[in-house]
Amino acid sequence: MANNINVNLSDMANGAVQAKLNRAMEQVVKNILDPNTDATKKRKIALNLTITPAETRDSFALATQVKTTLVPEVEVPATVLVGKSSDGKLVANELKSGTAGQEYFDPEDSTLKDDKGNPIEGQKSTVIDLQKQKKAGK
Incomplete structure (x- = not known):
C-alpha cells in the first residue's frame, strides 16, 4: 500500500514548523x-497541530504551535532576623553567620564580621597580615 499522505513537518510552511x-x-x-x-527535572516540548477542514472537504488549514515547559530556577534560601530597635x-537584617549573635570570618575580604555581615572594628585581621607576621617571626 503506497503512502499517499505527503505532509512532511520539516518542509511544512516553507520550513517554519521545523524552525x-x-x-x-x-x-x-x-x-x-x-x-x-x-x-534532572524533565523539560517538555509540545507540538500542537490544529486542523480546520474547509466546508467543501477538499482542503484544510493547518496551524502549528510549539510550547516549551522549562524548569524554573532553584530557590535560594536566606534567613532574615527581624525585631525592633531600642527606639x-x-x-x-539577613543572617550571614548561620546563628544569631555569632561572628564569622568572611573569606571574600578576610575580615571578622558580626552575624549581619558588618565588619567588627578593632578585630580586623587579614590572612595576609597573619602571613606577614609569621614570616617576620612574630
Missing part, C-alpha cells in the same frame, strides 16, 4: 545547561 521546533529545542538546551536549574523602629 519553531528548533527554537524550542534551543530553549530547552539552554535551560538544561543553566546551573541555576535542577539538572521602637522595625529592623530586618
Whole structure:
C-alpha cells in the first residue's frame, strides 16, 4: 500500500514548523545547561497541530504551535532576623553567620564580621597580615 499522505513537518510552511521546533529545542538546551536549574527535572516540548477542514472537504488549514515547559530556577534560601530597635523602629537584617549573635570570618575580604555581615572594628585581621607576621617571626 503506497503512502499517499505527503505532509512532511520539516518542509511544512516553507520550513517554519521545523524552525519553531528548533527554537524550542534551543530553549530547552539552554535551560538544561543553566546551573541555576535542577539538572534532572524533565523539560517538555509540545507540538500542537490544529486542523480546520474547509466546508467543501477538499482542503484544510493547518496551524502549528510549539510550547516549551522549562524548569524554573532553584530557590535560594536566606534567613532574615527581624525585631525592633531600642527606639521602637522595625529592623530586618539577613543572617550571614548561620546563628544569631555569632561572628564569622568572611573569606571574600578576610575580615571578622558580626552575624549581619558588618565588619567588627578593632578585630580586623587579614590572612595576609597573619602571613606577614609569621614570616617576620612574630
